[in-house]
Amino acid sequence: MKRYAIIGGSIAGVSCVEGIRSVDQKGEITLVTAEETSNYGRPLISYYLEGKTDEARMSWRGADFYEKMRVRVLHGTRAEAIDTAAHTVALSSGETLGYDALCLCTGSSPVCPRFEGLETVPERHFFTTLADAKALERTVTKETRVLIIGAGFIGLKCAEGLRDRAGSITVCDLAQHAMSASLDADSAPILERHLEQNGIRLLLGNTVARFDGGTAHMQSGEAIGFDVLVIAVGVRPETALFAAAGGAVGRGILVGETLRTSLPDVWAAGDCTEGFDVSAGAAGVLAVLPMAALQGECAGENMAGQRRVFDKGMKLNSIGFFGLHIMSAGTYTELVYSEVTQTGCKKLFAKDGVLTGFILVGDVARAGIYTALIRERTPLDAIDFDAVCREPSLLPLGKDYRTKKLGGVV
Numbered sequence: 001m002k003r004y005a006i007i008g009g010s011i012a013g014v015s016c017v018e019g020i021r022s023v024d025q026k027g028e029i030t031l032v033t034a035e036e037t038s039n040y041g042r043p044l045i046s047y048y049l050e051g052k053t054d055e056a057r058m059s060w061r062g063a064d065f066y067e068k069m070r071v072r073v074l075h076g077t078r079a080e081a082i083d084t085a086a087h088t089v090a091l092s093s094g095e096t097l098g099y100d101a102l103c104l105c106t107g108s109s110p111v112c113p114r115f116e117g118l119e120t121v122p123e124r125h126f127f128t129t130l131a132d133a134k135a136l137e138r139t140v141t142k143e144t145r146v147l148i149i150g151a152g153f154i155g156l157k158c159a160e161g162l163r164d165r166a167g168s169i170t171v172c173d174l175a176q177h178a179m180s181a182s183l184d185a186d187s188a189p190i191l192e193r194h195l196e197q198n199g200i201r202l203l204l205g206n207t208v209a210r211f212d213g214g215t216a217h218m219q220s221g222e223a224i225g226f227d228v229l230v231i232a233v234g235v236r237p238e239t240a241l242f243a244a245a246g247g248a249v250g251r252g253i254l255v256g257e258t259l260r261t262s263l264p265d266v267w268a269a270g271d272c273t274e275g276f277d278v279s280a281g282a283a284g285v286l287a288v289l290p291m292a293a294l295q296g297e298c299a300g301e302n303m304a305g306q307r308r309v310f311d312k313g314m315k316l317n318s319i320g321f322f323g324l325h326i327m328s329a330g331t332y333t334e335l336v337y338s339e340v341t342q343t344g345c346k347k348l349f350a351k352d353g354v355l356t357g358f359i360l361v362g363d364v365a366r367a368g369i370y371t372a373l374i375r376e377r378t379p380l381d382a383i384d385f386d387a388v389c390r391e392p393s394l395l396p397l398g399k400d401y402r403t404k405k406l407g408g409v410v
């Protein structure tokens with residue numbers, strides 16, 4: 001009977017289990033996860049803080065998932081070293097876990113820059129796990145002044161989650177715009193206005209120069225008093241375990257088209273990897289939930305003996321703040337369509353006659369169609385592109401295309 005080991009029990013790890021079981025019903029699966037709770041949707045931690053969900057409902061696949069899939073789960077356990085010759089993993093519990101096929105689904109970890117005086121701040125937090133959300137839930141009250149460093153989606157989701165719990169929320173970022181990794185100078189101001197209308201103070205192009213206990217001395221010269229600090233300046237792929245075993249690492253664990261790594265019988269999936277970005281035509285870290293799910297499933301199937309290629313990778317972000325929807329995807333090359341108002345934005349980008357990326361703020365209709373056009377690398381001259389951008393109906397795509405690519409549903 002084949003022995004499978006999976007390190008990490010989040011989106012990629014859970015999807016890897018599903019991929020294995022879709023091919024091999026009998027093999028032994030052991031999943032090792034450092035967290036006490038696994039199998040929960042990480043993007044839901046802000047909704048947990050808002051009181052819009054609870055731990056039970058945050059489960060990605062239901063509480064009995066591992067039992068149904070016949071998986072031995074080791075919660076609160078770290079994988080500490082991989083011995084590729086012996087095909088074993090040393091665990092923090094003292095156990096040595098043998099495997100025939102191993103998948104690294106170790107995700108990413110929050111980055112903590114070296115701010116002068118950071119050690120003098122008594123209440124400092126990250127915001128990437130359910131444990132982080134629970135710690136903030138315990139700490140923040142209606143009197144609490146919260147300072148968040150980082151106006152990317154994690155920092156802003158934290159601001160949204162805490163808005164009704166805290167006395168005040170200030171978010172600063174060295175970048176000139178909120179969500180600067182996915183929004184541009186036309187789209188970001190729409191989000192910024194919306195956040196400020198909802199009680200979030202933004203300080204952009206400005207960050208902390210030095211901390212002195214509960215005071216942040218900003219680069220602008222302003223001094224900001226706070227009670228709780230949240231550091232949300234980004235995440236980096238968790239590659240240390242793999243690299244220590246001699247595996248090839250770039251910005252993430254390097255994987256081939258079947259998500260195999262450079263180490264024998266070792267695969268990797270999710271935020272920890274650097275895979276192929278179809279929209280850029282180059283390798284990249286695709287640290288978003290849908291990619292972790294798709295990669296995990298694909299890696300699992302391949303571990304179990306299938307040969308499936310993962311060729312649909314691209315950055316794809318779907319998020320909302322206080323009711324404002326935002327979707328962005330791919331690579332922003334040459335602007336081929338633009339519609340910007342005070343409350344909404346639609347921008348489409350293309351290169352060599354195929355769509356490579358889009359930004360939608362407000363009205364996110366059509367995002368699925370644009371995503372399919374990017375993934376399939378559909379030549380824009382094969383469809384009525386102008387009408388695809390403007391018309392409320394999908395008829396301009398043509399019957400053949402609609403039948404083939406959209407299953408004839410429209």
Ligand SMILES: Cc1cc2nc3c(=O)[nH]c(=O)nc-3n(C[C@H](O)[C@H](O)[C@H](O)COP(=O)(O)OP(=O)(O)OC[C@H]3O[C@@H](n4cnc5c(N)ncnc54)[C@H](O)[C@@H]3O)c2cc1C
Pocket residue numbers: 007008009010011012013032033034035041042043044045046077078079080105106107108109127128129153154157158238241269270271272287288289290292316317318319
């Ligand atoms: C607040 C927040 C909001 C988000 N919102 C969105 C969104 O709206 N849309 C979107 O697409 N994405 C969003 N994301 C990103 C998304 O959650 C990630 O892309 C996704 O969780 C990646 O899944 P993963 O399984 O690769 O890794 P992770 O979710 O990072 O999980 C990795 C797991 O591996 C464990 N682990 C690591 N090393 C070891 C070890 N040595 N031994 C044992 N266990 C180990 C970790 O403890 C962790 O449980 C959000 C993330 C956060 C934090």
